[in-house]
Amino acid sequence: MGKYYDLAKQIVDNVGGKENINSLTHCITRLRFKLKDESKANDDVLKNMDGVVTVMKSGGQYQVVIGNHVPAVYEDVVTIAGISADAEQESSGGNLFNRLIDILSGCFQPFLGALAAAGMVKGLNALLVFLKLYSATSGTYTMLNGIGDAIFYFMPVILGYTAARKFNLNPMVGIVIGAALCYPTVQGSALQAAFETTAGAGAAAPYSLLGLPAYDTFLGIPWVGAGYTSSVVPIIFIVAFAAQIQKLFKKLIPEVVQTFLVPFFVLLIALPIGFLVIGPIISMLTDLLSAGFQALMGFSPALYGIILGFFWQVLVIFGLHWSVVPLAIMQITQEGASQVLVGSFAASFAQTAVVMAMFFKLKDAKMKALCPPAIISGIFGVTEPAIYGITLPRKTPFIFSMIGAAVGGLYLMINGVTSYTMGGLGIFGVLNFINGDDASGMIHSFVSILIAVVIGFALTFFFWKDDTVVEEVTENKKAQKAIKEAVLSPVKGRVLPLSKASDQAFAQGALGKGVLIEPTEGVVRAPFDGTVMTLFPTLHAIGLISDQGMELLIHIGMDTVQLEGNGFEGKVAQGDKVKKGQVLVTFDIDAIKAAGYSVETPVIVTNTADYLDIVETQERDVTSNDTLITGLT
Known part of the structure; x- marks a missing residue:
């Protein structure tokens, strides 16, 4: 149950x-329903509802205006209404690689918490065996190992569900496809045994040159057998085809x-083609990719550790780590170990x-206060507060963290x-490196932590200087001058009065x-030094927060969310620090x-209540060098 559950209900x-809901999307400030019958609303x-600004009807949509926190409300609404959030979210498009990363993240993110929990159970089990509290043949070990291993063994079933949501396939059909891939008699070893029973022990199965056992035929077509339990990638492609x-x-x-005939034909067509064509091809390609990573590690473990350690946080920022994570999951589920x-x-x-x-070393008391919670979350592997709120905006400390990570990665890889x-x-990750009675990997992990911590701390403490100028404003000074913030x-x-806006939600303030x-001119520039707080995927709206705390919404055009990004080009990303005059978005008028x-563009101070007054310019025409709004506090 989310924070806005009652409002959403x-x-x-x-x-x-x-x-009465056909579909639902959201933009930067409002829920956009497509209703079967608007008269029922x-x-x-x-x-008049607390938490709702107003209601609009435009472009065939029933729009409930919420404000900047609309994504959180949207999550609760889709839960209550039983709407597939994955299916209804608007896509930002992009090139083939970006779409691939989006697919992988969409399939893996929903169960990463459960995956981490299962891995921790396995790690704890290994630790307790290592400490001789019980043996690997005991019932306790067997039960805990089963709890930890289940998610890895039945990975196709879980991915069948998440991939089905991503590709808009019936989720239950996705589960059945995943279960079929885990069905014992279709596994490679079972097929080889069946073939030998038919053709004689030791008989060479078709496709033996590829190292793959095979049953004789399916409708006259050679059936390549492969072990799909614990597999990762084939199920995603089969589900995409099934969709x-x-x-x-x-x-x-x-x-x-449709309720039963559509799933009937989906299973009858998609699964045989999956077993005959998609599964074998994808399995061979992923094996080649995995072999490529192994070859690079074999060529120079040290180089691999340095590169991955140094760039890992950058990969995470851009979401590119999803090109590597599935390979590690695949290796662990299939081989029981991975260095990826x-x-x-x-x-x-x-x-x-x-x-x-x-x-x-920080001079700003507010920024210093952000450090302790970021440190606590970082110890447990959650570094986003540290990256986005503290180190990345200052660049040099972030680079120092990359150096510490690279040396730590180098140490781990050269020690195998x-x-x-x-x-x-x-810190829970140290349990990943225990193998039976061998805890040397865990010991090395503690050493790598020490190396990374010492290097990161020392470089920052001795070579980084906080150049922030903190002005001490006395009560006298406050009384002598009005505090104001100018927005270019x-x-x-x-320039027109906001009341002239064609959208009443904006017009009424x-x-x-x-x-x-x-x-x-189709260019949006930063009106002050600050941070990109929100950048909607369709690029039609951007929310900024200045270094002084003003929150500004720039909404390019009316109902332009429906263009799905066509005619817009983003020059920054959400979370970026921006300088006054920097180009944020371009658009084709x-x-x-x-x-x-x-293309009428409202420019709004969304935290108006924080100011004594908001003073608009009296000029009729403005450029990016002109003051548009002044906030008085």
């Missing part, structure tokens, strides 16, 4: 109930019998040590440390005070107008 009830109740089959048969089969991610182990500790050193489970993050115009164009700009949308 009231919203669902008053849009006509979940049975209680407009007045919703408008296309489902889409086709939903068009061909009458709705009254070992070189990245020390990264979180290097990052945490850097924040420790910064704590002693191997991971035997995908266990907990941070983010867009060049003609429901989201805050500000102005409306009719752009004459003519293309947006040609698509039938207005």
Whole structure:
């Protein structure tokens, strides 16, 4: 149950109930429903509801305006309404590689918590055996090992579900596909035994040149046998193919019998093709990719450890670590061990040590107060607060953390440390390196932590200087001068009163005070030094927070979320620090107008209540060098 569960439940009830919802998306400030019957929605109740700004009807959508925290409300709404969040979220598109990373993250993220928990159980079991508290033949060991191993053994079933949600396939069909891949009589060893029973012991099975056993035929086609229990990648591709089959048969089969006939044809077509074609091909390709990583490690474990350790946090920031994580999971589930991610182990500790050193050197009391919670979370492997809030904006400390991580990764790889489970993050990760009675890997992991911490702390403490100028403002000075914050115009164009906006939510000032700009140039620039707080995937809206705390929303056009990013180009990413005048987004004014949308751009101070007054410019035309808004405190 989320923070906004009660609000979400009231919203669902008053849009006509979940049975009245066809689909749901959200933009930067509002929930965008497509309702079966808008007359069933209680407009007045919703408008007067605490937590709802107003209600709008536009572009065939029933829009409930929430504010900047709409993503959190959206999560609770999809839970209550039983809507697939994965299916309804708008995609940012991108090239083939970006889409692949998005698919992998979408399939693995939902069960990473359970995966980490299972790995911790296995690690704890290994530790207790090592400490001679019980033996590896005891019932206690068997039970705990089963608890920890289940998620790895039945990985295709779990991925069948998450991949089905990602590709909009019936999730139950995805589970059945995953279970079929784990069915004992279709595993490679079982097929080889069946073939030898038919053709004689020791008989060479078809495809033996590929090292793959095979049953004789399926409808006259040689059936390549492979062990799919604990496999990772084949199920994702088979489910993606099954989703296309489902889409086709939903068009061909009458709705009254779709419930059972569509899954029937999906399973009947997708699984045989999966066993005959997709599974064997993907298995061979993933084996080659895994062999490539092993070859690189074999060529130079030291080089591999340095590169992975140094760049790991960068990969995480851009989401590119999803190109590596599945390989480690695949190796552990199939071979029981992996070195693919070992070189990245020390990264979180290097990052945490850097924040420790910064704590002693920071001048700003508010920034110093952020360090202790970031250190605590970093010890347990959660480094986002440290990265985005403290080290990355200052660049040099972040680089020092990369150096500490690289040396820690180098140490682990040159000592041949191997991971035997995908266990907990941070300090819990030391349990990953225990193998039966051998705890040398765990000892090496503690040494790598020490190395990363010492290097990260020392480099930051002795070579980083906090250049922040902290002005001590006395009560006298406060009384002598008015404190104000000037905001430059983010867009060049003609200034209009916000009340002229065609969208009443903006026109009525429901989201805050500000102005409306009719752009004459398709460029959005940073109006102050600050941070990109929110950048919607469709790039039509951007939320900024200044270094002084002003929160600004720049909404390019009206209902332009429906363009799904066409005509827009982002120049920054969410979480980026920006400088005054820096280009944030470009947009094609003519293309947006040609698509039938207005380019009028509200610029709004969303935390208006934090200011005594918001003063708008009196100029009719502005450029990026002109003051647009002044906030008085």
